[in-house]
Amino acid sequence: MNKVIIIGTGPAGLTAAIYLARANLDPIIIEGPEPGGQLTTTTEVENFPGFPEGIMGPDLIANMRKQAERFGAAFRTGWVNQVEMSNRPFKVVIEGGEELLAESIIISTGASAKYLGIPGEQENIGRGVSTCATCDGFFFRGKKIIVVGGGDSAMEEAHFLTKFATEVHLVHRREELRASKIMQDRARNNSKITWGLNKVPLEVIASESGVKGLKVLNNATGNEEVIETDGVFVTIGHTPNTGFLNGQIDINEIGYINVKPGTSETNITGVFACGDVQDSKYRQAITAAGSGCMAAMDCEKFLDGHAVQDWSQTLSV
Template sequence: MEKRKVIIIGSGPAGYTAALYTSRANLEPLVIEGHEPGGQLTTTTEVDNFPGFPEGIMGPELMANMKKQTARFGTEYLSTHVTKVDLSKRPFHVVCENGKEFLAETLIISTGASAKYLGIPNEKELIGRGVSACATCDGFFYRNKVVHVVGGGDTAMEEATFLTKFASKVYIIHRRDTLRASKPMQQRAFDNPKIDFVWNSGVEEIIHDQTGVTAIRVKNYETGEETVRPTDGLFMGIGHKPNTDFLGGQIELDSHGFIKTKAGTPDTNVPGVFACGDVQDSYYRQAISAAGSGCMAAIRAERWMEDQH
């Protein structure tokens, strides 16, 4: 079984940055990319908030550039998915979907968090063309437009409140008649004149043309009535699911399933295992903060290995 100094599980800005730093430190990292090489940014269009690109850059291009940069320093990539790990002893045992197995002195976990969607037709195909799960990323494109947000928790209230900086009107669609969000977040939304609520309702269909989303068909669960609501954008505010199932409960998670790291560090409760990016960050969830945490994880992994010898 092949043994590696560093295995990075997951890609995206965090994984690629961790690979860049560990490869430049001659640790010869192996990146196991997962089912979505490059992470969520590969499903977006224009990225305007990553420093260094004054004209913006397409998400897939940014990720391709990061990967190319790490390859220049000798990073190896494996296009498969990690199904399980054994963290009970070092070196750690990593099992992949394609049947390959590895031993690793250190692990860096950057598997991200997947935005939750409704499971209705065309929603994934319309990402970047009127469907979004990130107001911070895409809100700017909806200046003076009408948008709808689905959800009733803190995520939905945060998304809707942020969108009022740009949109002319924001409607929150919630399947119940009361919100799950914290009271301060609820009050902020109720007090915002740009926000209105569509209660006891859910989105049944996304209506679109060649340019993207034009309207949504909404069903009222109390009356059964369906209405078509014109909209320029539909934002999913139903939260994110951290990609941690493969860990099998061996690493400490918070109440929402995100990996817990020691304050100000990428250290998990298992010595030699570090976490970076959205899998341990339920607050910022930005490409630049993920990249920064990838740098931290790489430097910690390098220094931790030095301390073992």
């Protein structure tokens, strides 16, 4: 039986792995077929402390993984098909049928950005297409940017990007916005934000050097048009990766795992959550790493009070 299984990598899961491995708790980390989380789709990361010249997202993840392995963390690759958390020890089933038992579980499966699903979008992620203004806004200093979306996040991202861009053009498929009035008013009062309402994105236009425009359908005229831009920020929300839990854990109204304030503790004793799977607000690599540290420390404290011998009866049954 394992002391702790970490489901998911990325900066949260890997930070938890580093702390737990250094504590001689021999964590098992289960990474999906595309490990590393959203940082693996990011080019240069300039806002993670300790890298004054910046670092490529995949390189940052690779360094964290090596650090965890150095202290004895072990990795398994594959989707988690089933988790049973009704009784301890918990059971995790990986694709292929491998079953693992654990005294505790840390969930760090992150959240996936929603995309438009249009031609040219996926091919140009990191070449002008982004889902994170805080991460990538700096690279568009003095350039034109399009923000796609109509909610509070879109208004907030558009306002933030005006710190760098000469113009931020906000595109939304309907005439009405979903954003709250206060966020709409804030955006409308920003002279750098222009509006492209009632326009449906059709295709990201790009050349070898990167994004050049966004083709849209003007619902009012029925005509297609191309809006010139240097970057397209897609801000239509995120989906927390909690489907595999099958409702066994408490989540909030938008699908993120609920944790006890100030901790990583979930409603199930011995199960912890960290990173974007429980954070719908910040969604940064550094905050994810910090919450991974919290989860590791909470988990270590839990294991101190729930030794293996306490479960011998459960295992014999």
